[in-house]
Each structure stands twice: as C-alpha cells, then as structure tokens.
Amino acid sequence: MDDQPRLMHSSHGVGMAGHPGLAQHMQDSTGGADGEGRKQDIGDILQQIMTITDQSLDEAQARKHALNCHRMKPALFNVLCEIKEKTVLSIRGAQEEEPPDAQLMRLDNMLLAEGVSGPEKGGGSAAAAAAAAAAGGGGSDNSTEHSDYRAKLSQIRQIYHTELEKYEQACNEFTTHVMNLLREQSRTRPISPKEIERMVNIIHRKFSTIQMQLKQSTCEAVMILRSRFLDARRKRRNFNKQATEFLNEYFYSHLSNPYPSEEAKEELAKKCSITVSQVSNWFGNKRIRYKKNIGKFQEEANMYAARTAVSATNVSTHGSQANSPSTPNSAGGYSSPCYQSDRRIQ
C-alpha cells in the first residue's frame, strides 16, 4: 500500500508538467511551514502570467525574431515536424489520394456533351445538333425553337462560367491567404511544406465540392431545358404533302408486304426529307390504322393503285422496269386493292 503516495505524487508531477517552476515552488513549500512565503511566490507567478498579455506587439515580434535566429532553431523545427508527422498527420495521410469522384466525372462529361463546359462556340452543342437532325428537314418552322434553345443554353453556359470563375478566384485568393499565413506561422510553429501542401489540397477539395454543387445545378438546368425542348420536338408537325404521297405510294404498291427494307426506308427518308425512324413510325402507324379500318382507306388505296398502274403503263411504254414495284398488288388493273386476311397484315 506504499504505492499510493507515489502514484499521487507522480500524477501531480504530470499535472504540473507545463509549469515546472510552479510545481517546484509548491513542492518546496510543502516542506516548510511558512504559509506567507508560499502566498508570495504564487502571487509573483500570477503577476508574471498576467504581464504576458501586456507585452507589446513589438516585444513579441522581437522575441519571435530572436527565436527564429537561434542556432538550434532549424534542428528543433525539423524534430518537431518529424514528431508531428509521425503522430497526427500520419493518420490523416492514409485517407488521402481518394479516387476521382464518379459523380463529378459524370457531371463533367454531361456538361461537356451539352456544350456547356467545352470550347466556346465552335462546333456548337452536340445535343442541339442531334435535336436538329431529329427534328428533320420537314419543318423549317422549328428554327425559332432551335435558336431559342441555343439562346437559353448559352445563357446557362454564361452563368456557369462566371460562377465557376468566381469560385476559382475565391479559391485562389483563399489558398494564397492561407499559404501566406502558414508560411508566416511556420517560423514559430512546426509546419512543414508538406503540411502546407496538404492544407492547400483540403481547401481545393472544399472548393471543388462547391463547384460540384454548381455543376449539379447547371446540369439540372440543362436537363430541364432539354426536356422542354424535347417536349417541343414532340409537338407534331405533319409531313408535307409530297412526303406523304411518296410514303403512301410505297405503302399501297407494296400492300401485300408493306415492310420496307432498311435500304428502302433510307431511300424514302431521303426522298421525303425525313429520318429513317420517321419512315418506320409512319409505316408502323399506317399498317395498324389500315388494318383497323380498311374501309376508310379504300378510296385512298384505289387512288394510289390507279396512279401506280398509270406510272407502270408509262414505264412499260418506255420499255423500262426501273420504277416497277417488286410486289405489285394490282398490276395493270383498276380493281380496288382488296385486302386479304392471308396477307402479312392480320
């Protein structure tokens, strides 16, 4: 049980480690019975502590300078840095070098694809180009919608770039400020260049999360704009009369098998100034609607059958078969193209 006093003593020693002088005083004075002298010592020490705050800035600066010029300073600094490196920072070091954020990459890719973050006006937006292609040559009317889209996109683009620049500038300013501060402090505190670099990284990461928010909201804005534009594209425009005639011509002259091949679709698309998928849509709609109500299309069918017959006759008089359909439904006849259930459309 004689361990107890020693333990207590040692614990006191630790507790006073920061003020060895004070501990010394207290220990010394426990031996003597002079309470007055002890009071006096404590008073002195308190006085000293209080006067520290009264030191002028110049005095502190001078002390700092003196400390800096001390011959042991570099060695001491290195040792402190090493200790610091080995303790706190090594723990944090393990979490660094995280892989590039997947979401950030996606946002970047999208912004690039939409022409928001890419080169200025150059090739224009890929989306706009695609949309223009999809809208087809059928309508010269959609040019206003298109320019509207482009105007809105460039507006978004402008806001994005100004904001991005602002953040970048703020980031740089802040980084410089912190670096200067740390460099200054590294004269009196163990701050290694590596640590400053680390701090800069942390700042950059913080700012990049802000930038990511900007990118996120920009992406949202583009998506909204795009969905609106897509909706606008959904606004149906009838094909022009000639295009419809070309399509009907093919349909009724291939009534037994109204399924144009890919090549035929391409040719029709070219002739009608529409896309291949529009041709496919048209045939899909036509087949189902014809099938649903053959009676309604009878007149139309007769008309195109007659026309085909006439053109076939014309062609035959010229001794050429170039324009002849591969599977003429009513070759040479005026008979109404009766639809039969054993044909492809059922």
Next chain:
DNA sequence: GTTTATGATTCGAT
C-alpha cells in the same frame, strides 16, 4: 369547343 387525323412514344412479344 369537339372531333378527327396523324406523328411520336411506350410496352410487351418475338
């Protein structure tokens, strides 16, 4: 304003 026509989209089947 209602109805019809028509191009586009979606969904399940093949």
Next chain:
DNA sequence: ATCGAATCATAAAC
C-alpha cells in the same frame, strides 16, 4: 432490333 398495339399529344378540320 423490329413489330403490333395502345396511347399520348397536337395539328387540322368541323
């Protein structure tokens, strides 16, 4: 991937 079918959404006709 392409088709039929149902459906949507809008243009055009009434």
